[in-house]
Amino acid sequence: xxxxxxxxxxxxxxxxxxxxxxxxxxxxxxxxxxxxxxxxxxxxxxxxxxxxxxxxxxxxxxxxxxxxxxxxxxxxxxxxxxxxxxxxxxxxxxxxxxxxxxxxxxxxxxxxxxxxxxxxxxxxxxxxxxxxxxxxxxxxxxxxxxxxxxxxxxxxxxxxxxxxxxxxxxxxxxxxxxxxxxxxxxxxxxxxxxxxxxxxxxxxxxxxxxxxx
Amino acid sequence: xxxxxxxxxxxxxxxxxxxxxxxxxxxxxxxxxxxxxxxxxxxxxxxxxxxxxxxxxxxxxxxxxxxxxxxxxxxxxxxxxxxxxxxxxxxxxxxxxxxxxxxxxxxxxxxxxxxxxxxxxxxxxxxxxxxxxxxxxxxxxxxxxxxxxxxxxxxxxxxxxxxxxxxxxxxxxxxxxxxxxxxxxxxxxxxxxxxxxxxxxxxxxxxxxxxxx
DNA sequence: GACGTGGTTTAGTCGCGGCTAATATAAAGT
DNA sequence: ACTTTATATTAGCCGCGACTAAACCACGTC
Numbered sequence: 488x489x490x491x492x493x494x495x496x497x498x499x500x501x502x503x504x505x506x507x508x509x510x511x512x513x514x515x516x517x518x519x520x521x522x523x524x525x526x527x528x529x530x531x532x533x534x535x536x537x538x539x540x541x542x543x544x545x546x547x548x549x550x551x552x553x554x555x556x557x558x559x560x561x562x563x564x565x566x567x568x569x570x571x572x573x574x575x576x577x578x579x580x581x582x583x584x585x586x587x588x589x590x591x592x593x594x595x596x597x598x599x600x601x602x603x604x605x606x607x608x609x610x611x612x613x614x615x616x617x618x619x620x621x622x623x624x625x626x627x628x629x630x631x632x633x634x635x636x637x638x639x640x641x642x643x644x645x646x647x648x649x650x651x652x653x654x655x656x657x658x659x660x661x662x663x664x665x666x667x668x669x670x671x672x673x674x675x676x677x678x679x680x681x682x683x684x685x686x687x688x689x690x691x692x693x694x695x696x697x698x699x700x
Numbered sequence: 701x702x703x704x705x706x707x708x709x710x711x712x713x714x715x716x717x718x719x720x721x722x723x724x725x726x727x728x729x730x731x732x733x734x735x736x737x738x739x740x741x742x743x744x745x746x747x748x749x750x751x752x753x754x755x756x757x758x759x760x761x762x763x764x765x766x767x768x769x770x771x772x773x774x775x776x777x778x779x780x781x782x783x784x785x786x787x788x789x790x791x792x793x794x795x796x797x798x799x800x801x802x803x804x805x806x807x808x809x810x811x812x813x814x815x816x817x818x819x820x821x822x823x824x825x826x827x828x829x830x831x832x833x834x835x836x837x838x839x840x841x842x843x844x845x846x847x848x849x850x851x852x853x854x855x856x857x858x859x860x861x862x863x864x865x866x867x868x869x870x871x872x873x874x875x876x877x878x879x880x881x882x883x884x885x886x887x888x889x890x891x892x893x894x895x896x897x898x899x900x901x902x903x904x905x906x907x908x909x910x911x912x913x
Numbered sequence: 914g915a916c917g918t919g920g921t922t923t924a925g926t927c928g929c930g931g932c933t934a935a936t937a938t939a940a941a942g943t
Numbered sequence: 944a945c946t947t948t949a950t951a952t953t954a955g956c957c958g959c960g961a962c963t964a965a966a967c968c969a970c971g972t973c
Contacts (some may be wrong), residue, residue, distance in 0.1 A: 488930085504951085505951055506949090506950065506951085507949075514930085514931070514949065515931080516950075516952085517932075517933080517934095517953085518931055520951065520952055520964075521929095521930080521952090521953095522929095524952095525928095525930095536938090536952075537937090537938055537952080538939095538951095564803075567776075567780050567810065568803075568806045568807065570806060574802070578802070582798045582799070583797060584798065585797065585798045586794075586796040587790075587791060589791070590777075590781075590791050593781045593783065597780065638732070666934065672952075701960085717921085718919075718921055718922085719919090719920060727960085728923085728961080728963080729962070730922075730923085730961090730962075730964095731924085731961055733922055733923085733961080734923095734961090735959095735960075736957095738958095738960095745966065749922075750920080750922080750968060823914075
């Protein structure tokens with residue numbers, strides 16, 4: 488239920504098709520339809536049959552609350568237990584539904600009310616406030632400029648391990664030296680290393696032009 | 701489900717009646733019966749109809765695993781977030797079902813494999829090993845001896861707050877100076893304070909004769 | 914030894930969140 | 944316009960964990 492809201496948020500704000508939603512949650516389209524009906528009933532979702540579904544204001548706030556819990560948990564587990572970025576998502580996924588408001592507050596307090604999680608994703612405020620929407624996909628970034636990695640994906644531990652092995656994580660600086668005309672792959676320098684990043688991965692890494700520290 | 705195992709463990713090792721179990725979990729006896737049947741089916745519980753239920757070896761291990769997760773979580777939340785003893789139980793109760801083996805291990809590691817939680821309750825090992833079964837109820841303890849508080853209850857935040865307010869928590873030393881003949885209430889010195897502890901509360905506090913530090 | 918009472922179980926229902934199989938719809942191709 | 948095809952929905956089922964109401968059993972009492 489909370490998972491559906493989260494997925495709708497992640498896939499939104501456009502209307503999300505049943506199939507797309509179902510794929511995202513690893514359930515069948517029939518299950519997704521049923522849930523969409525339930526959520527519509529509760530006023531969390533607007534649904535146009537055979538068209539798609541999107542969150543209402545109320546649904547969006549719910550979704551942001553889940554996302555907040557998720558990202559606070561990731562930050563907390565990283566900070567205390569020192570879990571690697573590849574492990575965080577999976578664990579937070581399980582715990583987020585069981586996190587009380589009290590504990591959410593205590594964790595936020597403990598962490599000093601962080602605005603980014605260990606993947607660089609912005610953490611919504613207690614009332615759904617979101618900042619930091621200005622980061623750019625690495626795949627769309629200009630060449631020969633110093634770029635600061637701001638965000639890496641959180642949900643694919645394979646990609647994440649690869650990035651980690653190549654020293655790519657939030658805060659790191661790099662520069663695009665060339666771009667492959669055919670497949671969009673990037674040749675990048677990072678420190679004194681040169682690596683190649685496929686365009687599919689590059690589209691998942693977000694950067695800014697400022698010093699991200 | 702895990703809650704049923706935990707309750708059966710807590711109320712055992714004797715046969716537990718449907719009513720008693722249902723009361724403990726705040727459900728109706730009918731619900732308890734149904735669950736007992738399911739657990740029997742799975743080989744976690746032995747059930748004699750109209751008599752009672754008790755854990756099998758397999759069920760006990762399951763139960764101990766839940767207890768371990770619960771107590772590790774309490775310890776972890778206390779240690780990191782500094783939550784008060786009264787709040788720990790409730791929060792751990794929610795999270796325990798969502799704690800993966802991985803995270804359980806990471807937390808145990810982080811805490812240095814503790815054997816007691818903040819209430820002094822023993823934490824079962826990863827394979828269900830339990831020590832520290834020698835602590836005595838304060839209500840049964842001799843007078844005029846230095847006693848060390850080892851365990852306080854975890855599940856009643858009112859009692860816990862009262863104990864906390866009177867400086868009674870694991871590690872504290874006290875002495876029984878007199879015992880009320882009629883109601884079993886205890887007069888106790890703790891530091892230079894004298895307080896009275898009702899027999900019902902005293903039966904929930906466990907002590908040892910050794911220095912508990 | 915029948916009788917009543919309290920605890921136990923069964924029967925039937927509900928909401929949640931899944932599934933499969935069958936049906937309905939919208940959009941695109943001929 | 945008609946048919947194909949992809950996508951959505953409905954219908955009907957299952958397991959979990961709760962509930963109420965009704966039947967059932969065991970035990971102590973008379």
